[in-house]
Amino acid sequence: MKLSRFAVLLFLFFIPFINVAQQRTEGEKVKVSGKIVEKGTTIPMEYTTITLQNTANPKIVTGGITNEKGEFNFEVSAGTYDIKIEFISFKPFEIKQKAITENTNLGTISLEPDATLLNEVEIRVDKTTVEIKLDKKVYNVGNDLMVKGGTVSDVLDNIPSVSVDADGVVSLRGNENVRILIDGKPSNAINITEALRQIPADAIDKVEVVTNPSARYDSEGGGGLLNIILKKGKNLGLNGTLILSTGDPENYGASGNLNFKSEGFNLFTTTGYNYRNNPGNSFTDTEYLNSDGTTRNFINEKRYNERVSEGVNSNFGIDLYLDKSTTWTNIFNYRKNNGNNPEEVTYNNFDANHENQFVTSRFNDQKSNSQNVEYSTNFTKNFKKQGHKFTIDASFSTNDDHDNSQIENNSDVLKFEKTSNDQSQTRNMIQSDYVLPIGKNSQFEAGYKGEFNKLLTDYEVDTLNTLINRYLPNPRYTNELQYNEKINALYTQFGTKIKKFSILLGMRWEDSNITINQLTTSDFNNKRYSNFFPSAFLTYEVSDQSSLSLSYSRRISRPRGRQINPFSNYSSNINIFQGNPDLNAAFTDALDLGYLKRWDKLTLSTSMYLNKTTDSFQFIRKESGDFVPVVSGGKDIVNNDGSVTIVDGEDYDIPVILSTPINLATEYRFGFEFTLNYSPYKWWKLNSNFNFFRNQTDGDYTYVDFKGNSISQNFDNTAYSWFTRLTSKVTLPYKIDWQTNLTYNGPQNNAQGRSLGVFSANLGFSKDLFKDKATVALNVQDVFNSRKRISDTNLPLLNSHSEMQWRVRQINLSFTYRFNKKKNEKERQPKRDSGDDGGDFQG
Structure with missing residues (x-):
């Protein structure tokens, strides 16, 4: 009952918070634009995050993301900002104490791949992205056409190395002894097979495939583990x-x-x-x-x-x-x-x-x-x-x-x-x-x-x-x-x-x-x-x-x-x-x-x-x-x-x-x-x-x-x-x-x-x-x-x-x-927490 009252109070306060956020954007506006490309190839980098933090009032944070041409264009209140440009597995690009008092074009900025990321490679494709790390592979489900209107079972059956048989039994590399987690925790369902058929695919953000888990993970699952991450928005x-x-x-x-x-x-x-x-x-x-x-x-x-x-x-x-x-x-x-x-x-x-x-x-x-x-x-x-x-x-x-x-x-x-x-x-x-x-x-x-x-x-x-x-x-x-x-x-x-x-x-x-x-x-x-x-x-x-x-x-x-x-x-x-x-x-x-x-x-x-x-x-x-x-x-x-x-x-x-x-x-x-x-x-x-x-x-x-x-x-x-x-x-x-x-x-x-x-x-x-x-x-x-x-x-x-x-x-x-959200938009705002599974060792 206490939890229900807490949820109701949060909803009641929802609209005032929106009004406050809108009031903070009022005032003199100027445009910030530019283009982000990959260093060495000049390939436009779509969905790159640009964050501006007001130096006078650090609580004021704004920004945007690039389009398919690597371009960005958004409005900010006039002032002085610290600018940070980020993309997964690339070195962040920063501009300190940038005075923006009129429409400003930052020009073309090249991001350099981060060689210090230990064995982390991201293959950028339109619909499904795989991030290959030291001890796991992460498949970002995105808007996979095969799973529209389907369930989690349909999602898993489209993941490489994973198969789901006619009974709904999940196997990894042909091995049915698989530990299935949801948001890093064991599912609370009694029958996990039926539970996977009940959760809609639209609720899934990504799936982590860990064929040989490290000591950080539960030892359960002789064939490895699958971690299903549910959607959780992080955009401003x-x-x-x-x-x-x-x-x-x-x-x-x-x-x-x-x-x-x-x-x-x-x-x-x-x-x-x-x-x-x-x-x-x-x-x-x-x-x-x-x-x-x-x-x-x-x-x-x-x-x-x-x-x-x-x-x-x-x-x-x-x-x-x-x-x-x-x-x-x-x-x-x-x-x-x-x-x-x-x-x-x-x-x-x-x-x-x-x-x-x-x-x-x-x-x-x-x-x-x-x-x-x-x-x-x-x-x-x-x-x-x-x-x-x-x-x-x-x-x-x-x-x-x-x-x-x-x-x-x-x-x-x-x-x-x-x-x-x-x-x-x-x-x-x-x-x-x-x-x-x-x-x-x-x-x-x-x-x-x-x-x-x-x-x-x-x-x-x-x-x-x-x-x-x-x-x-x-x-x-x-x-x-x-x-x-x-x-x-x-x-x-x-x-x-x-x-x-x-x-x-x-x-x-x-x-x-x-x-x-x-x-x-x-x-x-x-x-x-x-x-x-x-x-x-x-x-x-x-x-x-x-x-x-x-x-x-x-x-x-x-x-x-x-x-x-x-x-x-x-x-x-x-x-x-x-x-x-x-x-x-x-x-x-x-x-x-x-x-x-x-x-x-x-x-x-x-x-x-x-x-x-x-x-x-x-x-x-x-x-x-x-x-x-x-x-x-x-x-x-x-x-x-x-x-x-x-x-x-x-x-x-x-x-x-x-x-x-x-x-x-x-x-x-x-x-x-x-x-x-x-x-x-x-x-x-x-x-x-x-x-x-x-x-x-x-x-x-x-x-x-x-x-x-x-x-x-x-x-x-x-x-x-x-x-x-x-x-x-x-x-x-x-x-x-x-x-x-x-x-x-x-x-x-x-x-x-x-x-x-x-x-x-x-x-x-x-x-x-x-x-x-x-x-x-x-x-x-x-x-x-x-x-x-x-x-x-x-x-x-x-x-x-x-x-x-x-x-x-x-x-x-x-x-x-x-x-207020672009197609295939990835949650790439600067993280204030560590993610879902603790600390990935990156060397």
Whole structure:
């Protein structure tokens, strides 16, 4: 309640602040103009920031940015100013005590690239910019045509090295053990996959891809981490953007971001509403075998679903500039989503000769709603020496997810069922970092982070007892799970630059205390371990245009959510996913060798990597021992425990197949990738990414089946796979932008079968209107309707082929209007804080 009153008071004061800012610009006005070019090439530098600070009253700060010709022209009050001209990875240009009493042309000013920036190269393109740094790559999403009207999942699926499969699972270089952060913090969502599908792409500013994180970052994520940075305006004055979108299948949305910045504070908000219909389909054709290998029967399972969602996302925040060196930021985030997913499942039953015996169906009317609330705060103190700072971060969040289903079967037994899945989570985090530059080329860092997470899941499946006409719990699939996690971490790292060599060494210590309590079965597990996670980075600058890097880090993957929850979905009653509460954490040693080379029109970034993971997660399929009885004629009786008593009629028992994760012994992953940015002409830009990897698993798994037999399976397997992505952007006549995205994910073998290769394509077009104040964009996701997960499974008692399409082809149309803000404008005002992730060592 106190936080709500605080937000209302800020809005009430909003208009007076604007009036004060306007009054300060009144008085005698003169024009300041000029042109900014790159030294040595004389290429005009668009979006360069020009800042003027009044020497008589330093609180008066004004300025502007250059246009596509590198030119600037704006008005200021007559006076004497200190002028500063800035562009990322270029040396600032300053003019002290410049008297501006009449219209003044500063002439042509050349900015020189800053060679002291350690391995930081910016490739300037119209729509998506990549900044390559020592330990990460930053992709500025900009106005990417492929993601207009889409979600965060669509954004990630357009980032090099990142792929999102048909289930929404994110992988980095083909590795699904990826840590996903939002604004540098773990998402407060219980189901991160669904959360990424709910946040609109328009709210994203940039994505950081860290394939081999240093000790500064959480050790979580054996495959690396992705940090999604939300938009937060920093430009002076009042500015913002409004975006409207619609599409087919039916979807529409509206979002806007508003920013007002003065010398004392920065007020910002991003709010959006979206309605999406994502129809999908899948099928699984299964051949069931007898113990001697002969065919017993066939079942073809088909699903059709709607996946309708309606959601609101909003954040409201304020930067308070307590003085010239101290900033206090407070942000309130709110997300609410309601979903409806009517799903039809049809089972075609065949005998051993593939003669149709009978058809059963299952209608699952699923409804869901979720609500996420988060408050985060940041305090940053900058000291006199540039880069010397102290920060404190904290966040507090709650998340509630509710999912209910009414299920109707047309079989003779188990006619009606219903499920409920209630989840509540609290996640609290506190973090402190200290950065100390030493001399001109060295830097020391140290920090603490504590994460405290509690999750309660209450899952229940009820079956209608026809004798008493009451729903009774089915003990096979009913479970209440309590998950508590406490992680405390300390880290330190030191970086230095000696001539052309740069070194960054770090050590992180984490203490994990995890309790998993299955309240229904009174099964309690406590997993506590303390581990050290070293990291080391070595970079050699071959020349101003190329560099070599070698890095090592140790990582951890802790099982969470769906992986440990025994039951979370019952849409199919013969193919069920079951979590494993006894999963242990997996540890990864990662080694990466990289090379970066830049030419005039071409930039190449390539790396070769090797990962070794112990206790790696492997998903297996096995018979559960349970059967779904289906009878043709006669009458069966459903007992209180869910079993069936056959009265008469012919009975067909369908075995229930479980998919569950296990800890396998060891996994070795070796691969190489390269990313190319090529601009053959001013009107044509190409971006390509290729990744090839070899994945080897060594291990055996032994379990006791439903008959009491000990079953051993050998999971030794070596698989080769690759994926590639090509993006082309062409500027057509009349300034129409045309963007094409082609992706291919290669086939891959596993110990129990094979996943097949999948090709997909996206198209996008855009046109600027109203003197570049507005943009209309049209995109088509999955042009050929081919994006699916296709796999074959071979077990001792069954063979199956399945195809799953989460979302069919989608067409989106969007309209963007900007006020007091130029197209593709980057937030390049002089920073008063350090950014999102602490201190980037730059040597």
